[in-house]
Each structure stands twice: as structure tokens, then as C-alpha cells.
Amino acid sequence: MLKLMTSIGIAALISLTAVTGARAAGEAIELKSVSWQHGGLFGTYDRAAAQRGLQVYREVCAGCHGLGLVAFRTLSDLGFSEEEIKALAAESDYEDGPDGEGEMFERPGKPFDVFPSPFPNANAAKASNGGAYPVDLSLITKARANGDNYLYSLLTGYTDPPADFELAEGSNYNAYFPGHQIAMPSPLSEDAVEYADGTPATVDQMAKDVTVFLAWTAEPKMEERKSMGLKVIIFLLILAGLFYAVKRKVWSDLH
Amino acid sequence: MSFEPKNTAVKWVEDRLPIMGMLHHALYEYPTPKNLSYWWTFGSLAGVVLVIQIVTGIVLAMHYTPHVDMAFNSVEHIMRDVNYGWLMRYMHANGASMFFIVVYLHMFRGLYYGSYKAPRELLWWLGLVIFLLMMATAFMGYVLPWGQMSFWGATVITNLFSAIPVVGESIVSWLWGGFSVDNPTLNRFFSLHYLLPFVIVGVVILHIWALHTNGSNNPTGIEIKDGQDSIPFHPYYTVKDLFGLAIFLIFFSAFLFYAPNYMGHPDNYIPADPLVTPVHIVPEWYFLPFYAILRAVPDKLGGVLLMFGAIAVLFALPWLDKSRVRSARFRPIYKQVFWVFVLVCVALTYMGAQSADGNMVEFRGMVPVEINGVVQMKDGVVLMEEGITFALSNVLVSQLLTAYYFLHLLVLLPMIGLFERPRPLPASIAEDVLAKSPAKEEASNA
Numbered sequence: 001m002l003k004l005m006t007s008i009g010i011a012a013l014i015s016l017t018a019v020t021g022a023r024a025a026g027e028a029i030e031l032k033s034v035s036w037q038h039g040g041l042f043g044t045y046d047r048a049a050a051q052r053g054l055q056v057y058r059e060v061c062a063g064c065h066g067l068g069l070v071a072f073r074t075l076s077d078l079g080f081s082e083e084e085i086k087a088l089a090a091e092s093d094y095e096d097g098p099d100g101e102g103e104m105f106e107r108p109g110k111p112f113d114v115f116p117s118p119f120p121n122a123n124a125a126k127a128s129n130g131g132a133y134p135v136d137l138s139l140i141t142k143a144r145a146n147g148d149n150y151l152y153s154l155l156t157g158y159t160d161p162p163a164d165f166e167l168a169e170g171s172n173y174n175a176y177f178p179g180h181q182i183a184m185p186s187p188l189s190e191d192a193v194e195y196a197d198g199t200p201a202t203v204d205q206m207a208k209d210v211t212v213f214l215a216w217t218a219e220p221k222m223e224e225r226k227s228m229g230l231k232v233i234i235f236l237l238i239l240a241g242l243f244y245a246v247k248r249k250v251w252s253d254l255h
Numbered sequence: 256m257s258f259e260p261k262n263t264a265v266k267w268v269e270d271r272l273p274i275m276g277m278l279h280h281a282l283y284e285y286p287t288p289k290n291l292s293y294w295w296t297f298g299s300l301a302g303v304v305l306v307i308q309i310v311t312g313i314v315l316a317m318h319y320t321p322h323v324d325m326a327f328n329s330v331e332h333i334m335r336d337v338n339y340g341w342l343m344r345y346m347h348a349n350g351a352s353m354f355f356i357v358v359y360l361h362m363f364r365g366l367y368y369g370s371y372k373a374p375r376e377l378l379w380w381l382g383l384v385i386f387l388l389m390m391a392t393a394f395m396g397y398v399l400p401w402g403q404m405s406f407w408g409a410t411v412i413t414n415l416f417s418a419i420p421v422v423g424e425s426i427v428s429w430l431w432g433g434f435s436v437d438n439p440t441l442n443r444f445f446s447l448h449y450l451l452p453f454v455i456v457g458v459v460i461l462h463i464w465a466l467h468t469n470g471s472n473n474p475t476g477i478e479i480k481d482g483q484d485s486i487p488f489h490p491y492y493t494v495k496d497l498f499g500l501a502i503f504l505i506f507f508s509a510f511l512f513y514a515p516n517y518m519g520h521p522d523n524y525i526p527a528d529p530l531v532t533p534v535h536i537v538p539e540w541y542f543l544p545f546y547a548i549l550r551a552v553p554d555k556l557g558g559v560l561l562m563f564g565a566i567a568v569l570f571a572l573p574w575l576d577k578s579r580v581r582s583a584r585f586r587p588i589y590k591q592v593f594w595v596f597v598l599v600c601v602a603l604t605y606m607g608a609q610s611a612d613g614n615m616v617e618f619r620g621m622v623p624v625e626i627n628g629v630v631q632m633k634d635g636v637v638l639m640e641e642g643i644t645f646a647l648s649n650v651l652v653s654q655l656l657t658a659y660y661f662l663h664l665l666v667l668l669p670m671i672g673l674f675e676r677p678r679p680l681p682a683s684i685a686e687d688v689l690a691k692s693p694a695k696e697e698a699s700n701a
Contacts, residue, residue: 236508
């Protein structure tokens, strides 16, 4: 009986290992892997990259994709000054009101406004994009598995389709998009933007920069979180040590 | 050592409501076995996590809006604009997972040491009621952020009730408050998600009351015989539990501060869209074993019954286990089978996350070409093509694991109890403690 049970257990263990092995070799697309400065236990956002990424977003992505959860004022996290933020916000007009006469009016954007939406509503967005909805990018890196690497891979993953691949009308081939057919044409091309800091605007560079920026929009409190975590865990380690010492002391009269 | 207040104000209260005496009794007079290992820490940890969940939950409710058009953005408002809102939300979301980790360990400890046996059947039952309430609360809480997984998880799970004959469809509409998961559903889920934790607190009080009636079980599974076997709860177990708590909080913090979305699903950062179904609808990890059992059965009603049966059968455990010996330490066969059972539960969790129509293991090779089930021949030779020669489907693996889950509880447990010859029990807890060197005791606790 005992032997039987043990062998069942071992068999179960082996099958479980075989199972994970078989899964790992599954057909999931392997993403390009970048060592992000904001990864890891102590990683912080690369401010210069994020600022360049904002420029890529504004000059390339913002034509179709909104950033509806991000207020201009929060850009101070990325090192923008109050004046720069006011100027950025004021570049677009916002409908406000009603005023004292009951009329809606247009006013320049203020730091408390969120990034302007490129379309008045989802249907208008679909209508101008051949039926495909350009998603809001505020949370995009958290809304995809391994989001930072996914976004970078996707932006740099436009290639010619394999010979036997049938591409649907209005679709583009992307090596990293699930199903490989994406409605968005390759958004980045060499020198699509001109960086103020003189960094060469290669597709790879712009994809990295905009990914850093969008990682920040998705998780703006990451640096605060990690630095608090370090303090909390150090505190808890000391506390655990103290409790252990007290436990030994209290229990010593029993043994 | 009964409680005699010296302070006149305390005495005045005590004569009218003997609450201090009750606490004094629970801490100083309540005899606790002196040999409890760290496996006994998970009960108090569960209590602490419940408090964390209630406190963070109340703060979140101050900033959250239960409306289909605003729920998602109000959660992001908490994450971005509310002071330490991100901390509150990540504590609450990860706290739910921590609660289940702690409670699952607490339950497996009960299974290993036979803590459910007489006279602790009601204690076990109350624990299972807490577990059921936790599942309902967690499920409804996951719906509140109104992301894609919230919406589709709610749709799939509420739809299970439609499997009930005759009244199923009516029950589902009643749960939804309409004809699909929509604003009324979100509103009632929020209301109930706020209510149920307080019901859990009530059942926890009963759980502790039942515990204190017969006292804690212990690693030997034999009862306290005299003062030699027991120590007061305070300070011995308060300090031991505090150490356990600190270690647990380090574990919790690692997820909270460094991988706060690890146990969540990326799709829940996409706002709910009733017109777009996610590729894979998966529940939170703590529901996965039950989800695997549900999907193992091809028939919807059968799946639902088996899934609920997987928990219902646990209520019968005190009578299914025929062994007179509680602790697996003295049960050579049960001890082995227990770990197989743990493994099967882990495997079920894994299977719950796999796609329903995939294969676990595939071997490829040359197979005959078949069209509409007819093997194709050409010039008297069977046509061959490359294909799957042997496959172990996810459904079959889930079925085998499900079968073993019930086999363990309904067949093995009673049989082993009848045929197993337990090792001799120590005469008392004190003798057992003395028989082991302190060093060895520490090792077995770890």
C-alpha cells in the first residue's frame, strides 16, 4: 500500500514536471527582451528617455491614441518645470462651462487637464481608422503580459510577412502581435521626430523611449512604491529579528 | 488566576459586563498545548489579514464609484490622485491573495493533523463557512474595478447558475438585476462586497468560540491531560505569532512593493467591454482548482454540481476519516497519501489556468490521412501525413485529477482509517516534548 502511494506520488510529480516542460515549449511568441532602467528592485524611470518618449507620443502616437488618465501636472515627475507644463497644457483647447450665461466655451488647457483625446468618441475613432479602435495608452504596459517588452517588440516588429502568410485587406504584418495581423501601420520611421537633446531618432531608440514614457503613465507611483518597500522590508527584518529574540527569551524557561 | 479588578472604574464595568474577565480568561487562563508548531500561526495570520482587508477596503470605498461608466476610472483615480491610494489598492488586491494563501495553509494543516475530528467538527464547519464567504467576497470584489476580467469573470460565474433546471435562468436574471451583467449587478456586488466581510467577522467569532471550547489541536493530535501539557496563550503564543506575523508581512511586502500585479491579470487593466470577449477567461488563482473541476465535466450542470461538491464533501470529512488517531505523524500511510493529495490540489490549480481545448502533452509523428473519419488510400497504400500520434488533453488531465480529489476524500480516507496500523501515541504532550531534544523540535517546526 505504502509503496503504491509513493509511486503514485512520484508519478504525479513526474507528470507535473513533464507538463510544465511541454507548456514552456508552447507556441507563445517570444518577445524581445530589453534591460529597462526602471526594471529590477531599485530601478527608476530614465527621465531623459521618458521626456523623449513624451515627444514621440505627442508627435507620432497622439494623432490616434488618447492618454485619458494622465494629467499634465503629473509630468513634473519626469522633471518638467511648472512653466513647461503650463505651456504644454495650453497647446490644446478644452471645452468648459457652462458659464454664467449658460454657454459652453473653449479655453486653453491647464495643468489639471488630462491629455486631449484625439477623437470626440469611440465611434468617431473607429470611423477614422477603418473600424479598428486605437486604444487609450495610459495603462497599455500594464494591460499586456510583459507589457514593456511587448510594446517595444510590437513597435519594432513590423516586417514583411512570410511568403505563405495571407494578409487581410487593411492589415499589416507584425511579428509580435497576436495573430500577426494588426490594423495599425508601422507608426515609427527613421527620424520621425527630431530630438532636442541630439539623440539620433532611430526606430529602435524611439520605440524604447516611448515605452519608458508609457511605463511611467501606467505606473506613475512605481519609484515611491519601491523606495517605500525597501524601508518597510528593512524595518520588518529588524522587527522579525527582535520578535525572534523575544520569543527565544520568553520560551527559554520552558525547555 | 481569575480576573479580579483593582481599579474601581474597571470593577464597575466588570460587574455589569464581564468583558475584561473574558479577555483575561482567553489570554492567561486559556490553556494552549505547549507543542504547537509554526503551522499553528496561520489562524491568527488569517485574522490579521481580515483586518487589513477591512481597513484598506473601507478607505478604498471612500474613493471608489460603483457605476459602470466610472468604476474603472475611479480605481485609477485612487492609483494616481489619492494620497497613498496606490498603497491601499495594492494592499487590498494582494491582501486577497494573501488571505487565500494563509487560509489554504491553515486548512491543509487541519487536514494533516486531523484537527477536524471530534470534538472539533463544528470548528471545522465554521471554518468552511468562512472559506465559502471569503470566496463569495473575493469574487465580487474582483468585479468592482470593472476591467475586462471583472466583467467576463462575473458573466461566466453568474451564468453557472443557469445550469439549475427550471429556475436557472430566472435565478441568473435575479442575480444580475437585469438581462446581462450591468450597472445593477455592479451596484449589488459592491453592496454585498462591503457587507460580507462583517459577516465573516461574525463567523470568525463563532470559530474562535468553538476553538476555545475544546482548545487547539496540536502536532501529536492527543488532548491536553494536565498542566504539564499546556502553557498560557500569553505571552508564549502571542510572541510566537508576532514573529510569524513579521515573517508573513515580509512575504506580503515582497509582492505588494515589488510585484503588485503578479497575481492579477493584465486584461483587468482594460476597461470592461461587453462586446469584446478576452481570449482566455481565467478566474483569480485561488479559484483555479475549482475552475479546473468545473471544466473537467462536459455537462454544465454536472460541472457545477461537482465544483460545489468539492467543497461540500469537506463538511463530511469528520465522518469520512475513520481513523481514531488524529495526527498524520502517527499514521504512516495517511501521511504519504496526504502529500499526494496536496500535489493533486496544486496540479488542479495549474490545470485551471490552462486553455480548455489544448493538449498537455503531444507526440508528433506520421499518421494516416483521414477525411470525415475515413482513412484515405491510394493504390492500396494508406496515405500518411505528419500529425499528433498521441496526446494527453488538458480536459483528460483535469478529469483524472478531479477523480483523484474525490477518490482521496471519499474512498482512500475511510479505507486507510480502517486498515492502517498507526504508530504508538505518546502518553502525553509533555512526554512527547521531552522525548525530543530542543534542537530537533526547532527543526520540525521550521
